[in-house]
Amino acid sequence: xxxxxxCALAALSLPQLLLAADHDHDHxxxxxxxxxxxxxxxxxxxxxxxxxxxxxxxxxxxxxxEAQTQAEKDIAHKAEASLKTPEVLFxxxxxxxxxxxxxxxxxxxxxxxxxDHDEHHEDHDEHHDHDEDHENHDEHHExxxxxxxxxxxxxxxxxxxxxxxxxxxxSFEHLKTINAMIVTDTDQKxxxxxxxxxxxxxx
Numbered sequence: 001x002x003x004x005x006x007c008a009l010a011a012l013s014l015p016q017l018l019l020a021a022d023h024d025h026d027h028x029x030x031x032x033x034x035x036x037x038x039x040x041x042x043x044x045x046x047x048x049x050x051x052x053x054x055x056x057x058x059x060x061x062x063x064x065x066e067a068q069t070q071a072e073k074d075i076a077h078k079a080e081a082s083l084k085t086p087e088v089l090f091x092x093x094x095x096x097x098x099x100x101x102x103x104x105x106x107x108x109x110x111x112x113x114x115x116d117h118d119e120h121h122e123d124h125d126e127h128h129d130h131d132e133d134h135e136n137h138d139e140h141h142e143x144x145x146x147x148x149x150x151x152x153x154x155x156x157x158x159x160x161x162x163x164x165x166x167x168x169x170x171s172f173e174h175l176k177t178i179n180a181m182i183v184t185d186t187d188q189k190x191x192x193x194x195x196x197x198x199x200x201x202x203x
Contacts, residue, residue: 035059036176038168040193042200044161044184049097049153051090053083053168057109057145059175064145067109076109082171083149089171090151094162094203097155108145162203169195 038055057064060079067073082088083104155161169175178193180200191200 036174038175038178040166040178040180042164042180042182044155044158044182044202046185047155047158049155049158049161051086051151051153053147053149053178055147055175057106057147060147060172061109062174065108066145073110076106079147079172080104080106080110083147086149086151089166089168091165091167092153092155092161093165094160095155095157097153097161099151100154101150101152103150105148106145109147162201164200164202166193166198166200169198 035056035058038053038059041052041054043050060083061072061075063072063075067076084102086099086102166178166180168178176194180191180193182189182191182200182202184202187202193200
């Protein structure tokens with residue numbers, strides 16, 4: 001979570017909720033890697049509304065290794081574009097909430113696209129043993145990657161915000177369940193969202 005969320009009520013409530021969610025996520029990973037599940041945290045404090053989504057990459061794109069083929073890169077880029085279009089993913093009712101900031105992080109999926117290939121190759125020859133680097137790449141390829149998206153809104157008449165419709169299921173076919181954690185000035189609760197139950201009621 002961004003530091004802006006760690007204030008007032010959120011500072012007391014949200015980290016505890018996230019800690020419980022991370023513990024539960026780690027517990028599931030130790031037993032079996034559960035696909036199709038995402039975590040959503042929402043904090044409404046005054047006129048500021050922040051939403052963060054965190055999920056294994058598989059839940060959004062169907063795989064968790066660095067995109068290798070053009071098809072995989074296309075899938076990853078499409079998911080990134082969808083996550084950067086929150087007006088399609090969320091619908092607010094009872095208040096006018098305007099997006100102020102959106103940030104999407106996909107480490108391990110598209111992480112090497114910004115590097116110049118020739119420069120990377122020279123650095124690779126100068127500083128790294130090829131076999132060692134190859135082994136590290138294989139370990140990374142077999143590992144699990146998360147995707148995180150964070151959105152900040154400014155809402156007019158925030159006390160009138162009655163519910164939030166979450167439409168990620170329409171954009172991501174691999175996503176089956178969202179464990180939502182909601183913190184407002186007056187309440188905090190958890191909900192499980194699915195394609196058939198995708199509305200968070202606040203009032």
